[in-house]
Amino acid sequence: MTPNQRGSPIYSSCTKCKTLIPLGESRCTRHRPKRTHVLSSTQRGYDAEYLRNRATILEGSPLCVLCNRRIATTADHIIPLSRGGTNQIHNLRPACPRCNSGRGNRL
């Protein structure tokens, strides 16, 4: 094993088979314990309902309702989730990424 240019090792090695693995890990992929907890889309705020309704909305109304100029590729929450809004279709409207991200929590 050759020393790394910056002097500090960037790899660790598997405690089972000594395979090089990214620093911070303790086992290689083969010996790593199975992760039972996988971050679901719900925990990121985008659940299946949102994704489904977004697809429906973007199919029917391709133009952003906020600027009426750009193509909508995102579904904007009319009442933001942070204010108790839901992912139901009546709380979503087509928006372009620019309008959607620029609006924040303002109504």
Ligand SMILES: [Zn+2]
């Ligand atoms: Zn291993």
Ligand SMILES: [Zn+2]
């Ligand atoms: Zn827009």
